[in-house]
Amino acid sequence: MEFKEAKNKFVQTWGALGSQWGINKTMAQIHALLMVSNEPISMEDIMEELQISRGNASMNLRGLMDWGIVYKEFKAGERKEFFTAEKDLDELAVKISRERSKREIKPTLKILKEVSTIEANNSAEEKHFVDQTSKLYDFVLKADNMLDKMTEFNDNWLGKLFMKMMK
Amino acid sequence: MEFKEAKNKFVQTWGALGSQWGINKTMAQIHALLMVSNEPISMEDIMEELQISRGNASMNLRGLMDWGIVYKEFKAGERKEFFTAEKDLDELAVKISRERSKREIKPTLKILKEVSTIEANNSAEEKHFVDQTSKLYDFVLKADNMLDKMTEFNDNWLGKLFMKMMK
DNA sequence: TTAAACTTTCAAAAATAATTGAAACTTATT
DNA sequence: AATAAGTTTCAATTATTTTTGAAAGTTTAA
Numbered sequence: 001m002e003f004k005e006a007k008n009k010f011v012q013t014w015g016a017l018g019s020q021w022g023i024n025k026t027m028a029q030i031h032a033l034l035m036v037s038n039e040p041i042s043m044e045d046i047m048e049e050l051q052i053s054r055g056n057a058s059m060n061l062r063g064l065m066d067w068g069i070v071y072k073e074f075k076a077g078e079r080k081e082f083f084t085a086e087k088d089l090d091e092l093a094v095k096i097s098r099e100r101s102k103r104e105i106k107p108t109l110k111i112l113k114e115v116s117t118i119e120a121n122n123s124a125e126e127k128h129f130v131d132q133t134s135k136l137y138d139f140v141l142k143a144d145n146m147l148d149k150m151t152e153f154n155d156n157w158l159g160k161l162f163m164k165m166m167k
Numbered sequence: 168m169e170f171k172e173a174k175n176k177f178v179q180t181w182g183a184l185g186s187q188w189g190i191n192k193t194m195a196q197i198h199a200l201l202m203v204s205n206e207p208i209s210m211e212d213i214m215e216e217l218q219i220s221r222g223n224a225s226m227n228l229r230g231l232m233d234w235g236i237v238y239k240e241f242k243a244g245e246r247k248e249f250f251t252a253e254k255d256l257d258e259l260a261v262k263i264s265r266e267r268s269k270r271e272i273k274p275t276l277k278i279l280k281e282v283s284t285i286e287a288n289n290s291a292e293e294k295h296f297v298d299q300t301s302k303l304y305d306f307v308l309k310a311d312n313m314l315d316k317m318t319e320f321n322d323n324w325l326g327k328l329f330m331k332m333m334k
Numbered sequence: 335t336t337a338a339a340c341t342t343t344c345a346a347a348a349a350t351a352a353t354t355g356a357a358a359c360t361t362a363t364t
Numbered sequence: 365a366a367t368a369a370g371t372t373t374c375a376a377t378t379a380t381t382t383t384t385g386a387a388a389g390t391t392t393a394a
Binding site: 001002003006007009010013017019020021022035036037038087089093104108111112114115118120121124125126127128129132133135136139143 | 168169170173174176177180184186187188189202203204205254256260271275278279281282285287288291292293294295296299300302303306310
């Protein structure tokens with residue numbers, strides 16, 4: 001396989017994966033492209049390489065910047081903007097999990113708390129509902145904390161020790 | 168908040184969350200409904216409660232069973248089929264992570280290996296591509312293994328120790 | 335201040351994904 | 365073997381999400 005083919009395959013795969021994870025295809029593709037590029041890329045080049053419109057490129061780049069995983073760069077003497085992706089994978093994982101926690105897990109926890117604290121009458125049905133949603137609340141809270149700790153301690157001794165233990 | 172309202176809120180929330188994670192809304196809603204129900208539910212009841220068609224209910228129940236998180240049950244004397252969800256959350260997490268690994272991570276690793284092992288010429292561009300995709304391969308492999316180990320040891324002493332360490 | 339270079343926005347169009355419903359299929363009962 | 369009870373399938377429809385492209389907005393430079 002030659003470079004161009006490999007690069008294309010990577011971008012396509014990352015894009016398809018994105019869809020399965022609720023991220024739109026183009027956004028994932030742009031990210032893929034920036035990840036494997038050794039230098040900043042202009043919007044023009046992204047449009048060209050992925051064959052997408054200016055509007056599409058603009059909106060998805062904005063989206064990636066909102067996630068904190070793509071940055072704008074300015075090149076001396078150049079008028080236009082260039083973009084780079086966070087290339088440190090540990091850092092990328094931290095940012096993604098922080099953001100997902102903020103956007104999805106925290107709001108879900110709020111709802112779970114609400115619905116699990118209703119006054120159940122003594123029917124088995126209502127008791128089970130309260131019981132199950134409470135368990136879910138605890139579980140999600142635990143998972144969220146764990147993920148947070150794991151990313152936080154990612155590359156320190158504690159994390160490394162854990163990796164060894166789990167081998 | 169009264170029971171019916173809470174239940175509805177939970178089902179809606181779980182459904183919305185599903186979409187963000189690449190699971191279709193109805194599938195997530197059916198799962199939610201079964202999770203908080205203390206007894207098996209028939210397809211009729213699911214259709215009624217979620218106001219969906221027979222075909223939709225059938226296909227999404229099938230999907231949930233393929234994930235291994237919903238089971239068919241037969242009630243003595245009853246002709247029709249009833250459904251229950253896996254209610255043990257640790258078990259649910261294990262099944263979901265196993266399945267996602269099989270469906271998404273493993274195929275991705277295969278591609279990453281392919282594209283990261285091309286013969287790079289000595290341009291910085293190609294070198295960076297190989298380097299970055301190799302790192303990505305290692306990272307994804309490590310994460311996949313970790314998740315596997317974590318769910319496997321979920322409720323044994325090692326897991327519990329880890330939880331304590333991370334507090 | 336004007337014009338050029340570039341970016342953002344957003345309503346309309348296109349693409350994709352989910353849903354319906356009725357026919358085909360299965361299984362159990364008489 | 366015929367019928368009834370129930371389930372699955374899938375082409376057509378409907379709903380949702382993404383993309384386009386051109387107008388409006390910004391910034392820089394002469």
